[in-house]
Amino acid sequence: MPFLLFIVLLLPVENIAQENEITTGNKNGTLIAIGGGEIGHTNIMKEFRKLAGGDSAKIVVIPTAFVRNNEIDTMLLKRNFKEYGIPNFTILHTSDSIEANTDEFVKPIKEATGIYFTGGRHWRIADSYLNTKVHKELLKLLDRGGVIAGSSAGATIQGSYLARGDTKNNQIMMGDHEIGFGFISNIAIDQHVLSRNRQFDMFIILENKPELLGVGIDESTAIVVKGDILEVIGESYVIIYDKSFWSIESNPFDEETYKKIPNKNQLFYFLKSGDKYNLRERKVIRN
Numbered sequence: 001m002p003f004l005l006f007i008v009l010l011l012p013v014e015n016i017a018q019e020n021e022i023t024t025g026n027k028n029g030t031l032i033a034i035g036g037g038e039i040g041h042t043n044i045m046k047e048f049r050k051l052a053g054g055d056s057a058k059i060v061v062i063p064t065a066f067v068r069n070n071e072i073d074t075m076l077l078k079r080n081f082k083e084y085g086i087p088n089f090t091i092l093h094t095s096d097s098i099e100a101n102t103d104e105f106v107k108p109i110k111e112a113t114g115i116y117f118t119g120g121r122h123w124r125i126a127d128s129y130l131n132t133k134v135h136k137e138l139l140k141l142l143d144r145g146g147v148i149a150g151s152s153a154g155a156t157i158q159g160s161y162l163a164r165g166d167t168k169n170n171q172i173m174m175g176d177h178e179i180g181f182g183f184i185s186n187i188a189i190d191q192h193v194l195s196r197n198r199q200f201d202m203f204i205i206l207e208n209k210p211e212l213l214g215v216g217i218d219e220s221t222a223i224v225v226k227g228d229i230l231e232v233i234g235e236s237y238v239i240i241y242d243k244s245f246w247s248i249e250s251n252p253f254d255e256e257t258y259k260k261i262p263n264k265n266q267l268f269y270f271l272k273s274g275d276k277y278n279l280r281e282r283k284v285i286r287n
Contacts, residue, residue: 024279025227027226028142029145029148031158032150032224034155034217034221036152036195036217039084048116049084051114058112060108060109060112061090061115063091064124065117094128096128097129097130097132101132102133109141113147117149118152122156122177123165126165126180149222156190158184159180160179161188173201186212188212188215189216189217192219194219202268213279215239215241216239220236221238228278229278231274237270238270239271240277
């Protein structure tokens with residue numbers, strides 16, 4: 001009898017472990033992770049503005065990744081967002097996690113329909129906001145159908161694993177900061193991948209954390225994630241690292257032998273604008 005009881009108690013733990021390996025976004029809200037670069041001429045910010053409510057959108061911009069010595073380049077932010085068609089927005093910043101954990105500080109997030117994280121160093125975002133009331137209110141914003149976007153560092157912070165999170169430099173893939181906001185579960189997100197020839201860097205993480213889905217986003221390109229579905233928008237490519245291979249030329253009945261491909265631990269493939277991917281199933285959605 002004790003042996004049978006032991007088996008019954010193990011089953012929920014196993015199920016929890018399997019659940020933790022699932023990659024998915026928020027079922028109500030939308031995430032836009034941008035690979036950096038020039039985006040004013042793309043459709044990316046138009047999509048962000050539309051999802052946030054268009055003319056009635058209440059946008060909060062968080063420039064913490066780029067802020068040094070608590071100095072915010074307000075003029076640059078206003079110029080850029082005017083170019084994006086968003087002339088009115090609220091700037092929210094602190095380098096103090098204690099302040100970020102106050103009701104007064106998070107008021108703008110409670111009223112927001114869209115949040116935007118700028119580029120910079122994403123460990124600064126983590127130091128200020130991870131596991132604070134800001135983090136909690138961001139999750140609530142998604143639950144009520146809001147949108148969170150971010151470019152470069154603002155893209156990577158949305159994942160569960162924080163690639164390039166080291167405080168010394170951004171070439172260290174697994175550094176002294178390894179935890180992101182987890183808006184998308186069980187994923188590592190990289191940026192500037194093709195423009196900076198970073199396409200092989202993700203393997204450093206995946207060799208140590210093979211359960212993660214790796215996604216690399218090039219400049220002027222973004223992934224739009226809602227629930228289990230990822231869609232690519234923008235001008236360049238997104239790289240998927242899921243230990244498989246996909247090509248529009250592939251034979252769906254014989255993918256393993258149709259092309260000569262390397263070991264599964266060295267595989268990646270590209271998706272372009274309009275392509276869709278099922279995060280939970282880790283498969284390209286065929287048109």
